Amino acid sequence: MWFSSVYLKTLRDFRIPILGWGLGLGFLMTAVFAAVPALLATPAARASIVALGPSFAWFADPIKIDTPGGYATWKYGLTVLVVALWPILAQSAMLRGEEERGTMDVLLSLPRGRFRVVIEKVAAMWSALVLMAVLVGLLAFAGARKSNVDISLVATIAYGLNLALISAVFGAIALLLAQFTSERRAAAGWTAGLLLVFVVLDMVHRVVPNTLWVSRLSPVYYFNLSKPLVPGYGFDAGAMVLLLGLSIVLSGIAVWLFVRRDIGGVFLTRRERPAVRPALPAGDWSLRSVYLRGLAMVAMPTVWWTLGIAGFAAWMVIVVKQTEAQLKSLLQGSALGGDILKAGGGDVATNTTILSLLFVFLPLMLMAFAVTQANRWAADEEDGRLEIVLSTPQSRLGVLLGRFAALTTATVTISVLTLATTSVASSITGIALDGGNLVAATLSMIPLGLLVAAIGYLLSGWLSAAVDTGLISFVLLIWFFISFLGPGLSWPDASLRLSAFYYYGAPLLHGVQPADLAVIVVAAAVALALGSYRFVRKDIAV
Amino acid sequence: MTAPIIEIDKLTKSYGGRRGIVDVSLQIREGEVFGFLGPNGAGKTTTIRILMALLRADRGAARVAGLDSWQKSVDIKRLIGYVPGEPSLDPNLTGGQLLEYFAHLRGGVDQSYLKQLIERLELDPGRKFRHYSTGNKRKVVLIQAFMHRPRVLILDEPTSGLDPLNQQEFDGMVREARDDGRTVFLSSHVLSEVEKTCTRVGIIRDGRLVRVGGVAELKDIKRYEITIHFAQPVPIETFAQLEGVAGVEELANGSAVRLAMQGSADAVIKAAARYPVVSLTSYEPSLEDVFLRFYESDGKAPQEVAGVV
Numbered sequence: 104m105w106f107s108s109v110y111l112k113t114l115r116d117f118r119i120p121i122l123g124w125g126l127g128l129g130f131l132m133t134a135v136f137a138a139v140p141a142l143l144a145t146p147a148a149r150a151s152i153v154a155l156g157p158s159f160a161w162f163a164d165p166i167k168i169d170t171p172g173g174y175a176t177w178k179y180g181l182t183v184l185v186v187a188l189w190p191i192l193a194q195s196a197m198l199r200g201e202e203e204r205g206t207m208d209v210l211l212s213l214p215r216g217r218f219r220v221v222i223e224k225v226a227a228m229w230s231a232l233v234l235m236a237v238l239v240g241l242l243a244f245a246g247a248r249k250s251n252v253d254i255s256l257v258a259t260i261a262y263g264l265n266l267a268l269i270s271a272v273f274g275a276i277a278l279l280l281a282q283f284t285s286e287r288r289a290a291a292g293w294t295a296g297l298l299l300v301f302v303v304l305d306m307v308h309r310v311v312p313n314t315l316w317v318s319r320l321s322p323v324y325y326f327n328l329s330k331p332l333v334p335g336y337g338f339d340a341g342a343m344v345l346l347l348g349l350s351i352v353l354s355g356i357a358v359w360l361f362v363r364r365d366i367g368g369v370f371l372t373r374r375e376r377p378a379v380r381p382a383l384p385a386g387d388w389s390l391r392s393v394y395l396r397g398l399a400m401v402a403m404p405t406v407w408w409t410l411g412i413a414g415f416a417a418w419m420v421i422v423v424k425q426t427e428a429q430l431k432s433l434l435q436g437s438a439l440g441g442d443i444l445k446a447g448g449g450d451v452a453t454n455t456t457i458l459s460l461l462f463v464f465l466p467l468m469l470m471a472f473a474v475t476q477a478n479r480w481a482a483d484e485e486d487g488r489l490e491i492v493l494s495t496p497q498s499r500l501g502v503l504l505g506r507f508a509a510l511t512t513a514t515v516t517i518s519v520l521t522l523a524t525t526s527v528a529s530s531i532t533g534i535a536l537d538g539g540n541l542v543a544a545t546l547s548m549i550p551l552g553l554l555v556a557a558i559g560y561l562l563s564g565w566l567s568a569a570v571d572t573g574l575i576s577f578v579l580l581i582w583f584f585i586s587f588l589g590p591g592l593s594w595p596d597a598s599l600r601l602s603a604f605y606y607y608g609a610p611l612l613h614g615v616q617p618a619d620l621a622v623i624v625v626a627a628a629v630a631l632a633l634g635s636y637r638f639v640r641k642d643i644a645v
Numbered sequence: 646m647t648a649p650i651i652e653i654d655k656l657t658k659s660y661g662g663r664r665g666i667v668d669v670s671l672q673i674r675e676g677e678v679f680g681f682l683g684p685n686g687a688g689k690t691t692t693i694r695i696l697m698a699l700l701r702a703d704r705g706a707a708r709v710a711g712l713d714s715w716q717k718s719v720d721i722k723r724l725i726g727y728v729p730g731e732p733s734l735d736p737n738l739t740g741g742q743l744l745e746y747f748a749h750l751r752g753g754v755d756q757s758y759l760k761q762l763i764e765r766l767e768l769d770p771g772r773k774f775r776h777y778s779t780g781n782k783r784k785v786v787l788i789q790a791f792m793h794r795p796r797v798l799i800l801d802e803p804t805s806g807l808d809p810l811n812q813q814e815f816d817g818m819v820r821e822a823r824d825d826g827r828t829v830f831l832s833s834h835v836l837s838e839v840e841k842t843c844t845r846v847g848i849i850r851d852g853r854l855v856r857v858g859g860v861a862e863l864k865d866i867k868r869y870e871i872t873i874h875f876a877q878p879v880p881i882e883t884f885a886q887l888e889g890v891a892g893v894e895e896l897a898n899g900s901a902v903r904l905a906m907q908g909s910a911d912a913v914i915k916a917a918a919r920y921p922v923v924s925l926t927s928y929e930p931s932l933e934d935v936f937l938r939f940y941e942s943d944g945k946a947p948q949e950v951a952g953v954v
Contacts, residue, residue, distance in 0.1 A: 494727035
């Protein structure tokens with residue numbers, strides 16, 4: 104049955120992401136509903152939460168956050184948009200990925216029109232998103248019931264559907280951009296960058312007065328207009344229709360372009376200019392070794408991720424400056440405020456404390472960068488790109504370490520530039536930060552990035568690039584949510600230690616904790632050693 | 646007799662439960678051009694990739710110049726030029742950049758010889774790999790295999806995608822390598838290609854090496870078909886006993902015949918000329934067809950060809 108149409112085959116391909124994302128997000132909702140009764144147990148606790156809300160308005164609108172639905176909506180805020188990453192990856196690969204592999208030629212040699220093929224694929228993606236939304240909704244509803252939280256099934260399903268709609272918009276953007284790029288990776292990268300930009304645009308009106316018009320340019324703004332879990336707030340049908348319309352229009356343009364362009368070609372292609380440089384020897388610095396080649400490969404992604412991570416860090420410093428005075432008065436004496444800030448490892452009432460919370464996002468982003476580069480390594484091996492390199496007198500270990508060293512260089516570069524940007528931003532805004540701790544907060548991200556990369560390299564010894572990437576992304580998310588939710592749920596220290604973020608701690612407040620740092624360094628070294636051991640013994644590209 | 650430069654001894658490899666190769670043993674002497682023939686999926690690429698230390702054998706040994714292909718892979722790769730069966734390279738680099746990269750990884754190559762190869766195969770090295778046609782991609786891979794004048798060339802279906810002119814050029818490059826005393830080990834499923842360039846062949850089927858011998862002996866298994874359409878039905882027995890005819894099949898109610906031929910067609914042409922001929926077509930079967938015909942499903946060769954090659 105699953106192979107009887109392009110639609111069903113594509114839907115079958117999505118079965119693991121549907122289950123993975125649907126169950127994952129569903130259980131996260133269940134977890135937060137389980138935590139809520141303890142957090143909102145007393146009037147004083149509820150009052151503290153309400154008082155805290157405006158300070159975190161930059162992150163999410165604090166609406167009725169003393170209710171379970173309001174708290175869950177606020178707590179997950181923008182982080183829930185991580186769900187959009189899957190449609191971005193899937194839809195950038197949907198057509199372009201098949202063209203890169205050459206499978207689109209075969210598919211289009213069948214007696215089916217291009218239009219029908221692409222429509223069936225897009226329909227499969229939308230079906231997958233709806234299924235995922237229903238899973239999220241059902242699990243959230245079940246979790247609410249179990250914790251005696253009064254939220255209707257309609258509300259939880261609507262929450263899931265709103266997530267599906269914003270995901271569909273970013274998937275459609277990826278599909279559209281893939282018509283203009285010759286590689287799926289480029290389309291995915293550009294769309295992920297746009298996601299970040301739109302998130303920041305949405306934040307702007309909550310931080311800077313009279314900038315609502317700026318936020319209205321972002322699809323994320325319309326996503327946030329619907330808060331079905333918040334009692335009495337419901338969902339904004341107009342906003343949801345707008346998101347649906349946007350995804351239909353963007354997908355429609357992508358389909359229109361696809362049916363008109365060359366397979367394997369790009370729309371508005373630039374004519375390749377005759378080589379202006381001497382063909383041989385090219386004299387390119389990046390061609391002298393595996394390490395330098397790896398460095399050249401990672402250079403452009405490093406530039407974009409540096410802009411994202413360092414830019415985000417600087418933006419956070421500015422945001423904190425704007426709310427500094429308000430924070431101090433609100434957090435003083437609030438026990439619950441301190442509890443909320445546990446994820447950042449903070450105590451209370453300083454700009455450093457709130458920045459410390461925000462800085463948890465920086466290693467997360469650096470680790471996401473490491474995931475993309477581990478994926479590239481796995482894909483290069485899987486696609487046979489290492490075959491001729493390994494036919495030269497280079498040892499396998501040398502090739503692996505050369506590429507890992509290039510990734511290490513990129514990771515260090517991003518961290519150092521984040522340090523520089525944050526230092527400049529803090530001195531411009533007048534935010535007083537401990538120089539040593541700032542160095543610790545930015546540079547101690549490096550081992551975390553390398554740990555994720557090393558795990559990715561290790562798993563690629565057995566798994567396909569797609570499964571490898573999916574698995575380490577999942578592990579990363581689990582780590583993040585352990586650190587994000589665990590303190591609020593009063594999880595035991597042993598559970599919190601399962602997350603790599605635990606060992607990152609709160610260096611902006613407390614500086615480097617050598618023992619914790621050593622755990623990450625040793626874990627990364629062990630993963631790299633095991634990954635190397637596996638790589639030098641495994642069958643290549645099998 | 647020169648010492649073997651490639652020695653394969655009872656090499657066995659499986660992929661989980663799937664068969665790869667089974668007990669393959671082979672010796673190739675220095676200066677030899679050896680053709681490794683077999684249908685798709687027979688085990689040619691598996692054997693080659695074990696030699697290149699890209700796969701690890703389950704059992705047996707493979708040696709190049711007396712060095713174990715797995716234990717001494719880096720030393721061996723100094724001696725080898727390799728063309729993979731399905732080359733995949735960084736699509737964002739130009740052909741020239743790719744060649745320079747591989748030249749650096751090999752510790753440098755003679756630039757004038759490299760340019761000579763580029764001109765010889767008429768490759769435009771200034772274009773990105775992604776923009777090359779299939780044939781041009783194959784040229785890049787061929788050039789990187791030859792550019793350091795390796796002592797051993799291991800080529801997995803090297804002419805796949807090349808046009809006839811470039812195939813001729815490739816044949817010339819292989820002959821020159823042979824004349825220089827270098828060894829060429831090439832796999833193919835194209836019988837005529839192996840006939841042109843090789844001195845000895847090995848035939849692999851279902852993961853087992855079934856024959857090894859001189860290329861001249863190939864003609865004994867090389868059959869072709871002739872189909873003749875007549876204006877009227879003809880007696881089929883007219884052709885059955887003729888010299889060179891290995892089998893006859895009646896078509897179109899007796900007004901056409903399909904003949905399996907081995908050797909000269911002279912007697913068939915003369916016999917056919919006695920009837921009004923509408924058309925005559927000759928067809929050289931693929932190696933797969935040859936295998937299907939000569940090797941029955943149980944893997945045993947019929948008596949007529951056993952021990953020929």
